[in-house]
Amino acid sequence: MTNTSAPCPSFGELSDYWTSDITPGDAERIEAHIFACERCARMLADAERLRDGIGALARAGSTQAFVNDAVLNRLARDGVRVRSYALGPGETVRCAAWADDDVIVARLRADFTGVDSVDAEMRFDTGEEWAQATDVPVRMGETELVLALPAALVRSAPTGPMRLTLRRSAGASGERILAEYVFQHEGTLQR
Amino acid sequence: MSTCEDGVVARAVAATDADEATAAAAETELYRRFAPRVRLFGLKHLPDRSAADDLAQQVMLVVITRLRAGEVREPDQIGSFVLGTSRMMVAGQRRGERRRAAIVARFEPFDEATETSNDLALDSRRLAPCLAALRERERTIVLMTYYADRSATEIAAALGTTAGAVRVSRHRALASIRDCIEAPRAS
Numbered sequence: 001m002t003n004t005s006a007p008c009p010s011f012g013e014l015s016d017y018w019t020s021d022i023t024p025g026d027a028e029r030i031e032a033h034i035f036a037c038e039r040c041a042r043m044l045a046d047a048e049r050l051r052d053g054i055g056a057l058a059r060a061g062s063t064q065a066f067v068n069d070a071v072l073n074r075l076a077r078d079g080v081r082v083r084s085y086a087l088g089p090g091e092t093v094r095c096a097a098w099a100d101d102d103v104i105v106a107r108l109r110a111d112f113t114g115v116d117s118v119d120a121e122m123r124f125d126t127g128e129e130w131a132q133a134t135d136v137p138v139r140m141g142e143t144e145l146v147l148a149l150p151a152a153l154v155r156s157a158p159t160g161p162m163r164l165t166l167r168r169s170a171g172a173s174g175e176r177i178l179a180e181y182v183f184q185h186e187g188t189l190q191r
Numbered sequence: 192m193s194t195c196e197d198g199v200v201a202r203a204v205a206a207t208d209a210d211e212a213t214a215a216a217a218e219t220e221l222y223r224r225f226a227p228r229v230r231l232f233g234l235k236h237l238p239d240r241s242a243a244d245d246l247a248q249q250v251m252l253v254v255i256t257r258l259r260a261g262e263v264r265e266p267d268q269i270g271s272f273v274l275g276t277s278r279m280m281v282a283g284q285r286r287g288e289r290r291r292a293a294i295v296a297r298f299e300p301f302d303e304a305t306e307t308s309n310d311l312a313l314d315s316r317r318l319a320p321c322l323a324a325l326r327e328r329e330r331t332i333v334l335m336t337y338y339a340d341r342s343a344t345e346i347a348a349a350l351g352t353t354a355g356a357v358r359v360s361r362h363r364a365l366a367s368i369r370d371c372i373e374a375p376r377a378s
Contacts, residue, residue, distance in 0.1 A: 044228075
């Protein structure tokens with residue numbers, strides 16, 4: 001017997017249903033509610049559209065984010081063209097985006113001992129900020145962070161050096177700067 | 192929309208004394224109400240969108256046929272009947288899919304097609320800035336969830352946190368994205 005007087009699930013609970021982060025019993029309860037409540041059915045459709053839209057953005061290489069191998073593997077499976085650069089602290093790399101690249105990945109190696117989150121910023125030599133991120137999660141024992149940038153964004157950047165600085169997140173004690181990297185951006189290349 | 196109103200529509204479909212136009216209107220209304228829910232159920236439980244679309248059509252055909260034949264004992268609980276029919280047909284499709292996969296594996300190579308976005312996809316011009324406005328931790332979790340298809344437990348292991356914390360961050364991120372998307376409409 002379906003009972004619409006049961007409380008409507010929250011949008012978060014519906015998203016947990018999509019990702020199977022709930023028990024089978026809770027999933028059945030949500031399904032029974034959806035088939036008795038048109039309003040919640042619409043909300044579930046919204047959750048599905050959101051999931052679909054986020055996937056489409058990622059596949060298009062349109063998202064700037066710190067990612068990990070799970071995301072990179074999915075990009076590879078989807079045929080997204082990824083160009084990677086790996087740097088250690090203090091290193092400089094000559095880099096460019098090819099015209100058909102979708103995503104540029106920077107693998108940033110550093111000693112993250114005792115660090116659970118960092119802030120990052122990229123600046124031109126003029127001091128002008130080009131990109132920044134706060135509260136990037138760092139797992140214990142991590143040795144590198146992976147920054148994915150839309151290749152279109154990189155192609156639109158002026159040539160010349162760009163300095164990327166990683167700092168312990170605000171509030172952490174001690175020296176905040178963890179590492180600096182220089183990207184000698186050489187523009188867009190054609191095949 | 193209440194179960195009661197769904198029941199009214201179901202009883203209208205089941206009515207044997209209705210004229211053709213009235214019966215057709217009732218069937219259309221029942222389809223409008225339930226086919227999207229069956230499709231969502233299919234998206235959750237079946238491997239691709241076309242299978243979910245097929246499920247919606249097949250289930251609604253069975254439901255309408257059985258209503259018209261007087262085989263639905265409680266039209267007021269039509270939602271439960273549609274859900275039960277959906278579950279049975281998904282179980283049947285899974286059995287069929289396992290048999291098909293076994294045959295394909297034995298006799299021919301199989302290339303998995305990459306799914307493309309369809310008309311359900313949100314307008315990326317609206318979604319992209321909302322995704323960009325999230326805190327970095329939340330954006331990472333959202334991408335791992337909805338693009339890399341990782342569970343909260345897997346994401347927690349990758350980020351060195353707990354599954355509960357991942358779910359909380361994800362709920363907060365989704366609320367932010369929804370507010371951000373709705374904001375231009377409201378203003």
